[in-house]
Amino acid sequence: MHKIFMRLAYILGENPPDRAPRRSRCSNVPLMSDDRPLERMKERLSPPPLPTDDRGRARLVLDTLILHLHPARIPKRTLRWTYTWGLGGLAGMLIGILVTTGIFLEVRYTPTAPDAYLDILNLRSDVWFGDLLRNIHHWSANLLIVVAVLHLLRVFFTGAHRPPREVNWLFGVAMLLLVLAANFTGYLLPWDQLAFWAITVGTSLVSYLPLIGEPLGRLLLGGPEVGPTTLLNFYTLHISFIPLALFGLMSLHFWRVRKDGGLSLPRRAGEALEGTPERVTTIPHLVRREGIYALVWLAAIVLFSIFVSAPLEGIADPGLSPNPAKAPWYFLGIQELLLHFHPFVAAVVIPGLAVTGLVLLPFTDVDTSSVGIWFRSARGRSIALFSAGLSLLLTSAWVAADEFVIRWTDWLPNWPSILSNGVVPLAAVGLVLLALDTWVRDRLDGNAEERVLFLFVFLFVALLVLTAVGIWFRGPGMELFWPWAMPAAT
Numbered sequence: 001m002h003k004i005f006m007r008l009a010y011i012l013g014e015n016p017p018d019r020a021p022r023r024s025r026c027s028n029v030p031l032m033s034d035d036r037p038l039e040r041m042k043e044r045l046s047p048p049p050l051p052t053d054d055r056g057r058a059r060l061v062l063d064t065l066i067l068h069l070h071p072a073r074i075p076k077r078t079l080r081w082t083y084t085w086g087l088g089g090l091a092g093m094l095i096g097i098l099v100t101t102g103i104f105l106e107v108r109y110t111p112t113a114p115d116a117y118l119d120i121l122n123l124r125s126d127v128w129f130g131d132l133l134r135n136i137h138h139w140s141a142n143l144l145i146v147v148a149v150l151h152l153l154r155v156f157f158t159g160a161h162r163p164p165r166e167v168n169w170l171f172g173v174a175m176l177l178l179v180l181a182a183n184f185t186g187y188l189l190p191w192d193q194l195a196f197w198a199i200t201v202g203t204s205l206v207s208y209l210p211l212i213g214e215p216l217g218r219l220l221l222g223g224p225e226v227g228p229t230t231l232l233n234f235y236t237l238h239i240s241f242i243p244l245a246l247f248g249l250m251s252l253h254f255w256r257v258r259k260d261g262g263l264s265l266p267r268r269a270g271e272a273l274e275g276t277p278e279r280v281t282t283i284p285h286l287v288r289r290e291g292i293y294a295l296v297w298l299a300a301i302v303l304f305s306i307f308v309s310a311p312l313e314g315i316a317d318p319g320l321s322p323n324p325a326k327a328p329w330y331f332l333g334i335q336e337l338l339l340h341f342h343p344f345v346a347a348v349v350i351p352g353l354a355v356t357g358l359v360l361l362p363f364t365d366v367d368t369s370s371v372g373i374w375f376r377s378a379r380g381r382s383i384a385l386f387s388a389g390l391s392l393l394l395t396s397a398w399v400a401a402d403e404f405v406i407r408w409t410d411w412l413p414n415w416p417s418i419l420s421n422g423v424v425p426l427a428a429v430g431l432v433l434l435a436l437d438t439w440v441r442d443r444l445d446g447n448a449e450e451r452v453l454f455l456f457v458f459l460f461v462a463l464l465v466l467t468a469v470g471i472w473f474r475g476p477g478m479e480l481f482w483p484w485a486m487p488a489a490t
């Protein structure tokens, strides 16, 4: 069996290291010893002797597989932990864990109500390691969102979204949206109260899309509200279209990293890059590190999943709405916006502007002179820190003020609410951002990239604050409470 596999690998293009074909000097194309087709065929179909020991055989397959993902040699400085933090690789590994555990979970799952819920109960109590499998799937999915966002931040803060990596940034944005979609569709599958009402709140956001909101909502839900057809629709999306698209994009993303000349090169502020960076072989330098990192994370995820169970409430009851009914945590920032803006502005305009901003970013922020330097410079680091602190203060103050003091609709009683509660507050926020940007430009003498950095950090921290308020500070009636004085949900 081994022999057949090795022979196949050889025929399909893998060359054992002990008889690599001669290669042209100016390209990587192997030179054929003879241009007669029969000779060529014979040469191709009769591989040289294969390694005879198990270790040699395993190495042959593994090495050639790894070299499909990585180049044979990489610049030594890209091995620095403090540059990538291994976040892209970790995201890839989490996707792998999710696919593997997902396939096992699927064996014991029926996407109909109430069987879906009963299957989960059954999985937890009657299937060997069923509970652990579900926990690993659940926590890996949540971790993936955090890791993908951290990876996006690392790429932005080191300027790695700039030319020539703009297209890969776009693939990344699409992958992040798909990761959110995968999480959201998976959220409904246990068919418990938590899932049912979170998806009810989450999908209600779609209805605010102009013109297509209503039909799109119906298409997604398979009816006017969340029900058994929604479960089937979400299941289908969750196990077929979304993973397929994610896998396709992930392949493109990895391929582009290589096409763009490998990772951007890390440097310290003020450090010049040498002409030809020192290179080391991928095997073992990079692969060994990746292996250790992956094993440590795998162990951490399994340990965490042994001790912390994925949530499961009572079976979904469409007649019993919990108070408060919250969307999944990663959409709580948007749900929080709904409490401050007209729904169209909160659910469509602001998220639309955010995604558009992410798409346009690599085409507007293009100065390549600081690529590879965390926060562009020492000054950039201070600006980013200052922006984060300011946003923390201003966003929290605005949430409190809007809750207790600001009454746009009372102050503009005759205006349609899309204006009084939508356009006017949005314009007010826009003016504050404009004023801050002008201040960074004039008072801090900020250049273009420092202004982009300031705004990006400000908006990102604002999103974090809104999400944190939604998770920990909103209680019954979606009113504000201190977390330690939070009344029990009903």
Ligand code: HEM
Binding pocket: 084, 086, 087, 088, 089, 091, 092, 093, 095, 148, 149, 151, 152, 155, 160, 161, 165, 168, 169, 170, 171, 172, 173, 175, 176, 179, 250, 253, 257, 262, 263, 264, 265
């Ligand atoms: C969601 C799943 C994702 C996976 C599995 C993934 C995977 C990877 C990997 C393995 C690398 C190379 C190593 C590293 O930088 O850590 C990488 C680089 C890169 N990723 Fe991602 N990524 C994901 C999401 C994103 C997102 C959300 C963005 C940005 C919007 C992004 C943009 C980039 C860019 C521009 C690079 C090249 C960085 C450089 O050259 O320094 N990726 N990604």
